[in-house]
Amino acid sequence: xxxxxxxxxxxxxxxxxxxxxxxxxxxxxxxxxxxxxxxxxxxxxxxxxxxxxxxxxxxxxxxxxxxxxxxxxxxxxxxxxxxxxxxxxxxxxxxxxxx
Amino acid sequence: xxxxxxxxxxxxxxxxxxxxxxxxxxxxxxxxxxxxxxxxxxxxxxxxxxxxxxxxxxxxxxxxxxxxxxxxxxxxxxxxxxxxxxxxxxxxxxxxxxxxxxxxxxxxxxxxxxxxxxxxxxxxxxxxxxxxxxxxxxxxxxxxxxxxxxxxxxxxxxxxxxxxxxxxxxxxxxxxxxxxxxxxxxxxxxxxxxxxxxxxxxxxxxxxxxxxxxxxxxxxxxxxxxxxxxxxxxxxxxxxxxxxxxxxxxxxxxxxxxxxxxxxxxxxxxxxxxxxxxxxxxxxxxxxxxxxxxxxxxxxxxxxxxxxxxxxxxxxxxxxxxxxxxxxxxxxxxxxxxxxxxxxxxxxxxxxxxxxxxxxxxxxxxxxxxxxxxxxxxxxxxxxxxxxxxxxxxxxxxxxxxxxxxxxxxxxxxxxxxxxxxxxxxxxxxxxxxxxxxxxxxxxxxxxxxxxxxxxxxxxxxxxxxxxxxxxxxxxxxxxxxxxxxxxxxxxxxxxxxxxxxxxxxxxxxxxxxxxxxxxxxxxxxxxxxxxxxxxxxxxxxxxxxxxxxxxxxxxxxxxxxxxxxxxxxxxxxxxxxxxxxxxxxxxxxxxxxxxxxxxxxxxxxxxxxxxxxxxxxxxxxxxxxxxxxxxxxxxxxxxxxxxxxxxxxxxxxxxxxxxxxxxxxxxxxxxxxxxxxxxxxxxxxxxxxxxxxxxxxxxxxxxxxxxxxxxxxxxxxxxxxxxxxxxxxxxxxxxxxxxxxxxxxxxxxxxxxxxxxxxxxxxxxxxxxxxxxxxxxxxxxxxxxxxxxxxxxxxxxxxxxxxxxxxxxxxxxxxxxxxxxxxxxxxxxx
Numbered sequence: 001x002x003x004x005x006x007x008x009x010x011x012x013x014x015x016x017x018x019x020x021x022x023x024x025x026x027x028x029x030x031x032x033x034x035x036x037x038x039x040x041x042x043x044x045x046x047x048x049x050x051x052x053x054x055x056x057x058x059x060x061x062x063x064x065x066x067x068x069x070x071x072x073x074x075x076x077x078x079x080x081x082x083x084x085x086x087x088x089x090x091x092x093x094x095x096x097x098x099x
Numbered sequence: 100x101x102x103x104x105x106x107x108x109x110x111x112x113x114x115x116x117x118x119x120x121x122x123x124x125x126x127x128x129x130x131x132x133x134x135x136x137x138x139x140x141x142x143x144x145x146x147x148x149x150x151x152x153x154x155x156x157x158x159x160x161x162x163x164x165x166x167x168x169x170x171x172x173x174x175x176x177x178x179x180x181x182x183x184x185x186x187x188x189x190x191x192x193x194x195x196x197x198x199x200x201x202x203x204x205x206x207x208x209x210x211x212x213x214x215x216x217x218x219x220x221x222x223x224x225x226x227x228x229x230x231x232x233x234x235x236x237x238x239x240x241x242x243x244x245x246x247x248x249x250x251x252x253x254x255x256x257x258x259x260x261x262x263x264x265x266x267x268x269x270x271x272x273x274x275x276x277x278x279x280x281x282x283x284x285x286x287x288x289x290x291x292x293x294x295x296x297x298x299x300x301x302x303x304x305x306x307x308x309x310x311x312x313x314x315x316x317x318x319x320x321x322x323x324x325x326x327x328x329x330x331x332x333x334x335x336x337x338x339x340x341x342x343x344x345x346x347x348x349x350x351x352x353x354x355x356x357x358x359x360x361x362x363x364x365x366x367x368x369x370x371x372x373x374x375x376x377x378x379x380x381x382x383x384x385x386x387x388x389x390x391x392x393x394x395x396x397x398x399x400x401x402x403x404x405x406x407x408x409x410x411x412x413x414x415x416x417x418x419x420x421x422x423x424x425x426x427x428x429x430x431x432x433x434x435x436x437x438x439x440x441x442x443x444x445x446x447x448x449x450x451x452x453x454x455x456x457x458x459x460x461x462x463x464x465x466x467x468x469x470x471x472x473x474x475x476x477x478x479x480x481x482x483x484x485x486x487x488x489x490x491x492x493x494x495x496x497x498x499x500x501x502x503x504x505x506x507x508x509x510x511x512x513x514x515x516x517x518x519x520x521x522x523x524x525x526x527x528x529x530x531x532x533x534x535x536x537x538x539x540x541x542x543x544x545x546x547x548x549x550x551x552x553x554x555x556x557x558x559x560x561x562x563x564x565x566x567x568x569x570x571x572x573x574x575x576x577x578x579x580x581x582x583x584x585x586x587x588x589x590x591x592x593x594x595x596x597x598x599x600x601x602x603x604x605x606x607x608x609x610x611x612x613x614x615x616x617x618x619x620x621x622x623x624x625x626x627x628x629x630x631x632x633x634x635x636x637x638x639x640x641x642x643x644x645x646x647x648x649x650x651x652x653x654x655x656x657x658x659x660x661x662x663x664x665x666x667x668x669x670x671x672x673x674x675x676x677x678x679x680x681x682x683x684x685x686x687x688x689x690x691x692x693x694x695x696x697x698x699x700x701x702x703x704x705x706x707x708x709x710x711x712x713x714x715x716x717x718x719x720x721x722x723x724x725x726x727x728x729x730x731x732x733x734x735x736x737x738x739x740x741x742x743x744x745x746x747x748x749x750x751x752x753x754x755x756x757x758x759x760x761x762x763x764x765x766x767x768x769x770x771x772x773x774x775x776x777x778x779x780x781x782x783x784x785x786x787x788x789x790x791x792x793x794x795x796x797x798x799x800x801x802x803x804x805x806x807x808x809x810x811x812x813x814x815x816x817x818x819x820x821x822x823x824x825x826x827x828x829x830x831x832x833x834x835x836x837x838x839x840x841x842x843x844x845x846x847x848x849x850x851x852x853x854x855x856x857x858x859x860x861x862x863x864x865x866x867x868x869x870x871x872x873x874x875x876x877x878x879x880x881x882x883x884x885x886x887x888x889x890x891x892x893x894x895x896x897x898x899x900x901x902x903x904x905x906x907x908x909x910x911x912x913x914x915x916x917x918x919x920x921x922x923x924x925x926x927x928x929x930x
Contacts, residue, residue, distance in 0.1 A: 010828055013879060013889070014839050017896035025900065041843070041879070042889045064829075087833060087900075088866040 001099055003027055003034040004048050005060040006067050009083045012040030019062045019086040026090035032099055039068055048072065058097045062086035101167035102175040105138075106182055107159065112330045112395075114156035118186040119148045120287060121674065122164070125177050131168025133178070138163055147293035149319055152334060155326040180675050187674030203434055204816065205823040206796055212436045212443050215421065217413030219433040220394055221402040224447055225365055225386030226427045226439070230358060231418050232368035237313045237342055240351055246307050255308035255349060256298055262348035264289055270377070277404035281373050281397055288341055294319065309349055316342035329393040336396060340374035359383070365426050365435070367417050373397035381405055386428040388435055390414040410435060432816035442794070449797045453787070453804040464744065465496025465737035475748035477722055479739055480536070480730035482708060486527025489537070496737050499536030499592075501656060501730020502708035503528055505581060506543045509550045515577065521584035529588050536592050538656065538706075538730075539585050540635065541578060543567050543598040553577075562670065567599020567637070568609060575612070582616030587625040594631040596656060601638045606651035609634075635708075637661040642694045649701035656730070657694060659709025663687060682711050683766060685759050688720065692755070695725045706730060718742055719772040720765070723751030746772060780850045780891050781921045784809055786914040790855040795863055795871075799823070799840055802853040802876035810848070811878075817846040818878065832865025835905055839896070841877035850888040851878045852895070854917065873908060875899075891925050898924055 005023050009015035020036045027034035035056075037048045053059070053072050061067055061080040079097040086093050108114060114135075126133040126145035135151045136142020138161055143150035145164065156162045164182075166175045207214050246252055264286060271282035288294065297318060301311035320335040357366070357379035364383055369390035376398060387402050387409040394411065402409040408430030417423075423437030427444065436443055469479040480501030481492030489500055508516045508524060528537060544550050545566020553574065558564035571578045585595060597609045613632050620627060633654035636642040642662055645655065659682060664671045666687055669679040681687065691707075698705035706728035711717055713731045715738070721729050722743065731739065754772055758765040785805055792798040799822055807815040821844040825831070832838045853876040860870035877892055898904040904924060911917035921927075 011825055011841060011843060013841050013843070013877060013892050014831070014896040015833075017893040018833060018900055021897040021900040038893070040889075040893065042886050042893070084829065084866055 001032045001057045002055055003032050003058045004052050004056040006037045008039035008063040008065050010065055015083045016040040019083045022087050022090040026094055058099055060097050101165050102171050104164045104175060104179055106162055108156050108162055113158055113328045115330050116152055119151040121181055121186055123148050129174040131166050131171045131174050134165040147291050149291050150293045152331050153322040157328055184675040187677055204432055204820055210442050214434045214436040215413050215416045216434050217410030219431055220399045220411045221409035221430050223408035223430045225408045227363035227365045227385040229424055229426050230360055230364045230366050234369045241309055244307050246305060252302040252308045259345045259348040260289055263344040277400050278377055285340060309351060312342050312345045330395055333393045333396040336372045340372045343374050365428050367414050369414050371398040376401045388413050446797050446800055449792055449801050450804050453801055457808045461737040461741055464740040468498055469740050469743050471722055471743055471746050471748045473747045473749055478728035479736055480728055482730050482732040486531050489528045490531035493533055500532060501538055501706050501728055503539045509542060512550055512552055514552050518580055518584055522587055525585050526588040529590055534592050538594045538596055540596050540598055541581055568597045568605050579616055582613055583619045586616045586620035586627055589627045589630055596633040596635055598635045599637050600634045601640050603647050603651055606634055606648055610651060636694055639666050642690055645694050645697035649703055654704040655698050657707040659711040692724050715739055719746055719751045719769045722746055722748050723755040780852050781918050783914045783918045786854040786917055788856045788914055790857045792857055793859050794861055798855055798874045802855055805853045806851055811851050812846050814846045818844050830864035832863035832871055834865050834867035836869055836872040837899060838863045838871040839875050843879045843881045845881045847878040847880050894925050
């Protein structure tokens with residue numbers, strides 16, 4: 001399955017990247033393809049393109065703040081969870097999204 | 100014709116006491132009358148400091164000086180020069196700005212502490228009993244008495260002024276530092292002509308002398324309190340003191356004396372005058388809480404110089420509203436916790452233990468010779484003038500005594516010191532030096548530093564006259580006596596140097612004198628090996644011509660105080676020109692560089708013993724210039740060696756070369772080098788592996804203290820607050836026994852990772868419910884957008900999600916090991 005995800009936390013120093021790492025790890029171990037965008041103190045990194053979003057089977061937001069450039073995801077079904085949840089139990093987050 | 104000098108006030112604090120007294124000094128000597136005024140007003144007699152400051156001349160105000168009389172031209176010129184020099188004041192305020200958060204630290208709420216907020220006034224922490232003190236009203240001190248007639252009351256006033264004058268002079272002589280300056284200032288105010296006239300008028304109007312004192316004080320206080328500048332309003336407390344000194348001289352004892360508590364106590368009172376503090380036994384005064392007084396009030400300055408933590412703006416709340424009996428005062432974070440709970444006291448205990456540990460680790464530096472990070476050795480010596488000072492310096496880690504001043508044995512003496520007195524003093528110095536290098540500088544006196552027993556001719560310009568070595572040919576006996584005394588006690592570590600040498604012939608002659616003294620000592624049965632004979636570089640003529648002196652001098656030592664005043668042709672004691680002396684000026688650094696290069700080319704040792712060595716900020720320059728030694732005064736030697744160990748001599752040399760060649764900013768270069776090591780996010784000194792913290796609060800406090808000790812934050816309280824602000828959005832416990840408290844803050848100098856491994860795991864509110872054993876505090880400057888640094892933290896956050904990484908941190912056996920692991924995994928360059 002093709003998954004795209006965005007992570008973002010208030011200070012953008014630690015939790016954004018922890019959540020990204022956890023989701024990546026869990027998705028790979030289940031044999032999925034995943035592309036992860038981080039919106040942290042360094043701004044947007046590994047930005048998802050329109051094509052990435054179009055081709056994705058699943059979209060996950062693991063965020064505690066508003067996602068930037070949200071219009072890219074219009075029309076897509078999105079699972080939104082808190083950053084903490086993604087860090088604590090990434091496998092459960094993926095399962096809820098339908099992976 | 101009166102001369103009017105118009106000015107616009109450009110002094111940061113307005114025309115306050117210091118500039119006003121400099122004007123008064125000139126006005127007192129003038130035969131003309133001198134007025135200070137705002138245009139269109141009557142103004143004040145310039146000899147009266149109190150009246151001048153009461154004019155309330157503020158930055159930006161127009162003001163003028165009017166001189167009229169026989170010497171008006173000369174006096175006006177002197178005053179003009181004085182004002183133009185900005186009274187020798189720096190253009191920027193040397194005191195760092197203080198922050199004043201209006202709320203109490205979050206930490207206190209978390210620990211359930213009741214506290215009163217105040218402005219931080221003097222740094223430090225105090226715990227003690229609260230002692231509340233009522234302010235004294237001068238009128239309450241007076242008893243009803245009928246006047247004994249004008250002549251007698253006048254006589255009383257004059258006698259009281261005389262007694263107070265002598266009393267203050269004696270106290271000023273005994274006191275040092277801030278206290279000495281204040282007493283001298285009070286002494287000068289006693290002679291203020293307006294103040295005297297005011298009191299005289301009151302007795303003439305039929306008041307008793309003591310009432311005249313109290314009423315005059317009240318009148319002046321009223322004027323001063325009406326000023327717009329807080330700095331001037333604060334002087335009202337000095338007028339109060341002045342009245343107290345006079346009343347005491349009349350035998351009226353003010354009940355204003357401070358209590359002498361039996362146990363450590365925190366004193367709470369609305370106002371405290373300098374006089375109260377100066378006369379008090381401060382042994383058990385652990386802290387001070389004052390009312391609405393300024394940070395420049397004398398009480399605050401004295402608290403700082405006595406290292407008593409203090410708050411201002413908090414007294415009334417404690418006197419009126421709180422029944423508390425004990426308190427914990429934090430003079431940096433600005434609060435007093437009333438009846439503090441054990442948890443808070445324990446937290447401060449953690450802070451002080453971290454600091455104690457740092458002090459101990461510094462001591463290990465003290466006992467090692469001074470060495471830079473890249474292995475260049477530079478001795479850190481100390482200046483001394485007695486055996487006791489030598490003993491203290493060596494105990495504190497000095498590598499030797501680079502300057503032993505011998506003139507204190509002579510100054511102010513009616514007769515020459517005896518040979519046995521000299522021998523005893525020098526023997527004590529040699530004994531206490533314990534084999535470390537000890538440089539005796541032979542007598543350095545002249546018309547500027549007179550000794551009454553020496554018949555010196557009065558000179559027009561003593562600094563350019565007969566002083567130092569220039570004196571010796573005329574007083575050979577005096578020099579010989581001293582040299583023999585040194586030769587008698589000399590060991591192989593003892594060296595001798597001559598001050599104020601101008602040409603090589605003087606050194607040839609001086610060497611001969613030393614050889615004569617050695618022979619004389621040998622004839623008395625004290626044969627010693629030949630003493631090493633060196634010279635000071637104090638005249639530009641000598642500093643720029645080291646090769647011509649090298650055949651006659653075994654070593655050199657730069658005296659920067661005199662060298663700089665001769666180089667810039669500016670008297671360092673004259674406020675009007677002293678600011679021309681800039682030891683960072685390219686021309687001066689070039690002179691020093693040439694002297695070092697030439698000394699080394701001749702194979703000679705060269706040190707530096709002037710004040711320039713005693714400012715730690717100069718360390719990168721002195722290391723870069725290549726000095727073999729610096730000899731310091733009043734500096735923590737262990738800390739200096741610690742700083743030296745963090746500097747690279749090649750980087751320092753490069754920085755100086757670049758600044759001198761391209762006209763770069765050498766001050767900025769020095770700051771950059773000082774920050775060199777601290778810009779690394781990971782450093783061994785930010786890691787504690789045996790933390791005794793037993794709560795989240797303590798663990799965060801400990802990490803913040805570590806950052807403060809490493810010089811990465813000037814305001815640890817604010818940094819701690821930023822960490823807690825983040826922490827309260829949701830817990831930073833990330834499970835598996837790890838927590839990453841973090842913040843972006845304006846109070847951290849560079850991206851920093853502080854690590855604590857706790858002996859007892861603590862509850863952190865982690866997602867997996869497990870207690871935390873490893874705390875990694877990440878601090879990022881608020882204005883930083885350097886991606887490279889932020890990436891380090893992003894990398895760390897990702898790594899922490901992997902068990903292998905966590906266990907490599909858990910298994911690190913030492914701070915060095917853990918720092919290495921972190922650097923490797925985060926792809927940082929090894930240190």
